Amino acid sequence: MRLLLLLAGLAAAASAQAQFRLPSIDVNRLVDTVKNVGKATREIDEPDEIAIGRDVASRLLGAAPLVADPGLQRYVNHVGRWLAAQAERPDLPWQFGVLEAPQLNAFAVPGGTIFITRGLLERMRNEAELAGVLAHEIVHVLRKHHLKAIQKGAQTSLAGDALSAALKDRAGAARDKLIAFGTEMYARGLDKSDELEADRLGVVIAARAGYDAYGLPSVLQTLQAMSAQDSAVALMFKTHPAPGERLDTLSEKMQQVLDAHSAQPQLGERFSSQTKRR
Amino acid sequence: MRLIILLILIPLICWAEPATVIRATELKQDPASDSPTVAALAENAAVEAIERKGGWTRVKAGSAEGWVRMLALRYGAGAGAGAAKPGDTGITQLFSVARTGTSGTQVTTGVRGLDAQQLANAQPNPAEFAKLQEFASDRSAAAGFASNGALAAKQVEYPKP
Numbered sequence: 001m002r003l004l005l006l007l008a009g010l011a012a013a014a015s016a017q018a019q020f021r022l023p024s025i026d027v028n029r030l031v032d033t034v035k036n037v038g039k040a041t042r043e044i045d046e047p048d049e050i051a052i053g054r055d056v057a058s059r060l061l062g063a064a065p066l067v068a069d070p071g072l073q074r075y076v077n078h079v080g081r082w083l084a085a086q087a088e089r090p091d092l093p094w095q096f097g098v099l100e101a102p103q104l105n106a107f108a109v110p111g112g113t114i115f116i117t118r119g120l121l122e123r124m125r126n127e128a129e130l131a132g133v134l135a136h137e138i139v140h141v142l143r144k145h146h147l148k149a150i151q152k153g154a155q156t157s158l159a160g161d162a163l164s165a166a167l168k169d170r171a172g173a174a175r176d177k178l179i180a181f182g183t184e185m186y187a188r189g190l191d192k193s194d195e196l197e198a199d200r201l202g203v204v205i206a207a208r209a210g211y212d213a214y215g216l217p218s219v220l221q222t223l224q225a226m227s228a229q230d231s232a233v234a235l236m237f238k239t240h241p242a243p244g245e246r247l248d249t250l251s252e253k254m255q256q257v258l259d260a261h262s263a264q265p266q267l268g269e270r271f272s273s274q275t276k277r278r
Numbered sequence: 279m280r281l282i283i284l285l286i287l288i289p290l291i292c293w294a295e296p297a298t299v300i301r302a303t304e305l306k307q308d309p310a311s312d313s314p315t316v317a318a319l320a321e322n323a324a325v326e327a328i329e330r331k332g333g334w335t336r337v338k339a340g341s342a343e344g345w346v347r348m349l350a351l352r353y354g355a356g357a358g359a360g361a362a363k364p365g366d367t368g369i370t371q372l373f374s375v376a377r378t379g380t381s382g383t384q385v386t387t388g389v390r391g392l393d394a395q396q397l398a399n400a401q402p403n404p405a406e407f408a409k410l411q412e413f414a415s416d417r418s419a420a421a422g423f424a425s426n427g428a429l430a431a432k433q434v435e436y437p438k439p
Contacts, residue, residue: 054407061406063396066413073413081420086431095414101392113410117392127427180398187394204436210429214333217349225295225353235393244352248300251349253437255333258349261434262332267427 053111059183064099067118075274080134086208105236108140110147123222127267132216136202145194150182189239196249203254207261220247294326297351305344309334316344
């Protein structure tokens with residue numbers, strides 16, 4: 001069998017077209033088998049995840065830079081880091097950034113980078129709302145929602161063994177493709193079940209961190225009141241279940257947790273003083 | 279006299295936000311489920327939302343006033359179906375300004391920023407990435423920040439899948 005694979009590999013190397021057929025043997029299929037074996041031995045481990053995340057985060061910052069306000073950035077980092085400390089991957093290199101963009105959105109990047117837009121932050125009323133959104137994004141990282149989608153996409157839509165090549169060589173063309181794919185994913189969105197899971201577990205993480213657990217539902221109500229035709233929310237609405245549906249699901253599954261932790265601090269004043277335009 | 283009228287009108291303008299209840303709901307005297315019922319609201323009944331306290335929102339329903347479950351409310355006129363009707367951004371913004379006390383988003387329609395096109399064309403920005411790393415907090419600084427805000431860590435289990 002190994003000899004056959006070797007022969008098939010040699011045949012493929014000899015024929016760039018890869019249309020070459022040995023009698024009764026499908027060379028293309030054998031070549032694919034060889035590639036799949038290669039992929040199976042190259043899982044995306046945590047250092048890979050962090051490295052991919054850094055490259056994707058750098059691209060996102062190419063689409064929109066950070067808001068030029070170090071005080072604001074540090075404030076959001078404190079809130080986010082405190083939340084991340086309450087969950088199962090507390091020692092990832094967590095970093096949080098407010099992007100200079102009027103659209104309302106937030107992004108979770110594999111390996112522990114979370115972005116929120118200025119547009120979304122400006123619609124919030126207190127720190128518990130900020131915590132609710134950051135906790136939702138933190139869950140995406142904890143459960144590797146984007147990483148899994150990148151991996152799946154790389155295997156189905158990128159050529160052949162691009163993933164292993166992209167993981168090995170950070171300067172190569174395959175890497176470039178992988179990171180571009182990973183960045184574009186934020187325009188396509190995740191599975192609905194991933195988003196609803198991030199809502200449910202995000203509520204728990206915000207409650208663990210001592211915040212009013214209704215922060216996330218409050219933001220969802222703000223979003224729900226906005227028009228889907230508004231370009232400020234167009235991308236976010238396209239990539240997420242409708243806010244009304246997300247509220248329904250939280251109401252159905254999380255009412256008890258929400259009510260048990262609804263009297264915790266909202267920190268409206270600290271939020272206002274830390275987020276006002278300087 | 280004019281000032282008094284203005285003072286009476288301001289809370290009405292700033293704080294009442296049109297909403298509907300998505301299911302038949304009891305209007306409670308206080309924000310608690312064991313509080314006396316002021317009125318019974320039918321599904322899709324129109325109300326004006328005034329303020330939120332925990333999981334409860336104070337609303338006006340016709341001449342009655344009381345508290346309903348926050349998660350039973352959907353905002354916007356005719357909001358029962360899910361999204362608000364098109365073209366109400368200006369109204370929402372007004373409320374947003376009132377609620378946040380900040381300037382809110384001044385321009386939302388037809389602006390550039392993070393859209394699908396820009397995500398597709400984005401190039402790496404190492405300079406901004408270096409800043410991002412510089413602003414990061416750490417566990418002990420974050421714990422101090424939490425304690426300044428009287429935030430206490432709690433044990434809360436994840437829901438069963």
